[in-house]
Amino acid sequence: MKTMGLxxxxxxxxxxxxxxxxxxxxxxxxxxLQNAVICNxxxxxxxxxxxxxxxxxxLRDISIAVKTPRxxxxxxxxxxxxQPVALLFGTEMSGLTNEEMGKAQLGVNIPSNPEFSxxxxxxxxxxxxxxxAVASQQFAPVVAPEIVPATHERLEGxxxxxxxxxxxxxxxTTQNPARxxxxxxxxxxxxxxxxxxxxxxRGMLTVTTEYNARLKERYNQEHKDV
Amino acid sequence: MKTMGLxxxxxxxxxxxxxxxxxxxxxxxxxxLQNAVICNxxxxxxxxxxxxxxxxxxLRDISIAVKTPRxxxxxxxxxxxxQPVALLFGTEMSGLTNEEMGKAQLGVNIPSNPEFSxxxxxxxxxxxxxxxAVASQQFAPVVAPEIVPATHERLEGxxxxxxxxxxxxxxxTTQNPARxxxxxxxxxxxxxxxxxxxxxxRGMLTVTTEYNARLKERYNQEHKDV
Numbered sequence: 001m002k003t004m005g006l007x008x009x010x011x012x013x014x015x016x017x018x019x020x021x022x023x024x025x026x027x028x029x030x031x032x033l034q035n036a037v038i039c040n041x042x043x044x045x046x047x048x049x050x051x052x053x054x055x056x057x058x059l060r061d062i063s064i065a066v067k068t069p070r071x072x073x074x075x076x077x078x079x080x081x082x083q084p085v086a087l088l089f090g091t092e093m094s095g096l097t098n099e100e101m102g103k104a105q106l107g108v109n110i111p112s113n114p115e116f117s118x119x120x121x122x123x124x125x126x127x128x129x130x131x132x133a134v135a136s137q138q139f140a141p142v143v144a145p146e147i148v149p150a151t152h153e154r155l156e157g158x159x160x161x162x163x164x165x166x167x168x169x170x171x172x173t174t175q176n177p178a179r180x181x182x183x184x185x186x187x188x189x190x191x192x193x194x195x196x197x198x199x200x201x202r203g204m205l206t207v208t209t210e211y212n213a214r215l216k217e218r219y220n221q222e223h224k225d226v
Numbered sequence: 227m228k229t230m231g232l233x234x235x236x237x238x239x240x241x242x243x244x245x246x247x248x249x250x251x252x253x254x255x256x257x258x259l260q261n262a263v264i265c266n267x268x269x270x271x272x273x274x275x276x277x278x279x280x281x282x283x284x285l286r287d288i289s290i291a292v293k294t295p296r297x298x299x300x301x302x303x304x305x306x307x308x309q310p311v312a313l314l315f316g317t318e319m320s321g322l323t324n325e326e327m328g329k330a331q332l333g334v335n336i337p338s339n340p341e342f343s344x345x346x347x348x349x350x351x352x353x354x355x356x357x358x359a360v361a362s363q364q365f366a367p368v369v370a371p372e373i374v375p376a377t378h379e380r381l382e383g384x385x386x387x388x389x390x391x392x393x394x395x396x397x398x399t400t401q402n403p404a405r406x407x408x409x410x411x412x413x414x415x416x417x418x419x420x421x422x423x424x425x426x427x428r429g430m431l432t433v434t435t436e437y438n439a440r441l442k443e444r445y446n447q448e449h450k451d452v
Binding site for chain 1: 228230254255291294343344352
């Protein structure tokens, strides 16, 4: 709940409360648990609420309309903008009864493997809270580290440098230069190179040429007489 | 994993395996745990994989691009259509190192409360598996129980019956009939009544009239002399 920005927990007839094990597992979110409101009935918990969404693992024999979390959350948010709303979850063992479901305006079912569809309550709450947080856009979506692609002329500079270097080190003797350069263009255009990456690549090319030049020079010195 | 249709679990240097506590918690999904592949390194676990998505709680100092689960999953599915893909999770305590993240093609961060952003690994896996299942549409989305709205003439039949009954039981004596009927039309049009619901409502009206007729009859019999 807390990771997804939810604070208000209502517990209806909890078997144990406070529960040392629950407190231990809450870790940094123990404030949510400490501030939980303990109720004797669903009606008491829903007092003042104008829109209740009930979790269900069943799709049949449900008295109310059932949607997926993704479909339901925009409606929940719209209602929540002005008045209290609630997400209602049943027990770990048996969920909500039909009578309890009838207290909600909308049912929500998490699409799942029909051969093993029983999400535990922690998992179901996580999915619901996550979908609510995503729908609310309250946590700024991740901004992917911006790729600032290099300009055309910088790219062409790289390709020219690359071709020249490959020529100098004698790579093209057994290869078709034009075809190979096409392959290399394809590779690098797919990555959308940034300026700094081009600097790195050209640095590598420069060092390669220098290394090659030194080799040549040494060779020439050792074979001065040739 | 199993509720969301995932089967292939790779564990890298698990502290205990098999672990009786894990087996107990797996409940009906113990087959996933039993079939888990134990590996000595991330490289071993990722052998043959062409697209790896790594979970991260951090947004900065990440060497690879980071997306939200919702943005990432279509790409994961596209790759998975032809070749093996992997979702890579770090340890509960410290996640993945930068070096480990570098083995992935894409990072994924679950948008969360900046003041309490540390989803535990079970919660993170649930969200990722859920987003993958939703993106794959492999589990037929919930079909909301279809409302088959009644026809215009059936609705008008109800309103006429309702008005007649309200008139008969003397409800209109202190009310403006036209205005009240407008309010009732507004109420019922909002619910989009089905045929059977109209039958039920009209049944109630009929019984009300009959009850009223019986009352009148009894009154008339008791006051024959009036």
